Amino acid sequence: MFNFFRSRHRQIATQVAALEKYDIKPALRQRLSAFFQEGDSRELYHANPRLIAERLQISEIETLRLLTVALKEGLVTLHWDLKCPGCGGIDCNMKKLGEMRTFHACSYCRHRHAVDADEQVRVTFSIDERLRKLNPKPDDIKFRSEVDAKYGVVSGHRLLTLQMFRDLFPRETIPPNESLIIRRVAILFTDLTGSTALYSRRGDSQAYTLVRQHFDILFRLVDQYQGAAIKTIGDAIMAAFTEPEQALQAAIAMHQEIARFNQTLQLPSEDQLILKIGIDVGPCISVTLNERLDYFGTTVNTAARVQATSQGQNIACTEAVLDDPKVAAIAQNYSSVRRNLSLKGLSTPLDILYLQITGNREQGTGNREQGTGNRNWE
Ligand SMILES: [Zn+2]
Known part of the structure; x- marks a missing residue:
């Protein structure tokens, strides 16, 4: 077991070290490594970027830039979570903006609504499964809603107006005709x-x-x-x-x-x-x-x-x-x-x-x- 953790820690440290080429400073890389290695698994699954910002002691914009390069390097996965304006339920299945449509039917209440990118769509990040397997998946809706209530969420639109995200992920677009x-x-x-x-x-x-x-x-x-x-x-x-x-x-x-x-x-x-x-x-x-x-x-x-x-x-x-x-x-x-x-x-x-x-x-x-x-x- 000890060896398992050591090898996991080494792998995380190695992959985080790759962020050096984006000018991510050593001290921040170290904090990110520690967060990935030892963080509460609920904070590494569909994590609110503002919570990550607090854990890493950096601003929201720095966090979004850091997560963007971490996404590029395969350390994290990105989710476009969608909050239903009818029942408040959050659909968490979208990994690509390309899965977004003009209208969305809520998977909880079936309410059909036009999608807006600032109030309904929020972005969250999970650690990549190859780096650290969160098993069983800490799908704790209550925990996440408490975090959202405390910090507020980062809208999908916020990420789409981040130049670095647009530069590194030019293919993250919505489908034609949507x-x-x-x-x-x-x-x-x-x-x-x-x-x-x-x-x-x-x-x-x-x-x-x-x-x-x-x-x-x-x-x-x-x-x-x-x-x-x-x-x-x-x-x-x-x-x-x-x-x-x-x-x-x-x-x-x-x-x-x-x-x-x-x-x-x-x-x-x-x-x-x-x-x-x-x-x-x-x-x-x-x-x-x-x-x-x-x-x-x-x-x-x-x-x-x-x-x-x-x-x-x-x-x-x-x-x-x-x-x-x-x-x-x-x-x-x-x-x-x-x-x-x-x-x-x-x-x-x-x-x-x-x-x-x-x-x-x-x-x-x-x-x-x-x-x-x-x-x-x-
Ligand atoms: Zn609903």
Whole structure:
């Protein structure tokens, strides 16, 4: 028996050591090993990531990143558990997002409901059976519901807006023709002002190099602020965040970093990259398009339209974004202008707040935006 445990411990330690290539620090790897080796088996079966976060003494986002690489290395398995809005029962059978359908029939009460990824779908993780056999399976529903009540759950949507998860598991998508409801997502669009002129002045390849470098900066910031880059469209990106505050923080950092980029390259003022950014928050649906998870709906359209009204170097936010108290607190630190606009394709006029972000730009270059912007502003 002693040998059995020793060999199990060695195997776990060896596999956890493989996480070094993802920059998981030795101290954390050690804590993860110990948790896998000695943890209560009920905490290793359909485990709530927030409980794991507490056991490993790291934040929720660090835990999700750690579990994502652990999943990639075969240390854990992922479950997309689905809570029935009728009876509260949890179906725990889905190992792949590909098994998810638009409608779900509860296996306890047979209630049929449209599936939403933020309130019904929650992600849990189990230790891989090859690493440690939990025998008999500690399927303790009471224990799990107590943990969920204490910590709250991590929604499926949260994991789907984790850039690392999307990068490492691009095939984790819902089947074509199926869709998931997203109750709340912050959608951020960016675009570059004057990029057509930039291409004609600098030539395609030089301009494209600048645009690609700007993409790298934006992708890094989206990830840093816990969002996911959904796609690029020309020189624009679309990103999703579970919290509007994080979208706004990312947007502010984007303006600042692009200003720094312009300065570092000492670009003449007419060639400087200037971002237009728009954010909206609300419900939408998630579907698979071009083999990747994408978002559709009024919130997405509104964010794109709002972005298009920016003249650059500011952040256009809808009223819904500003209704978030954390956003409102941040917005107070910036000068802003409010406009009421009728936007193409949207039925009612929208109140849009433009937060002025000056960044670290050299003197004089900011005038380009103000000159054209203020004329239209009320
Ligand atoms: Zn049910």
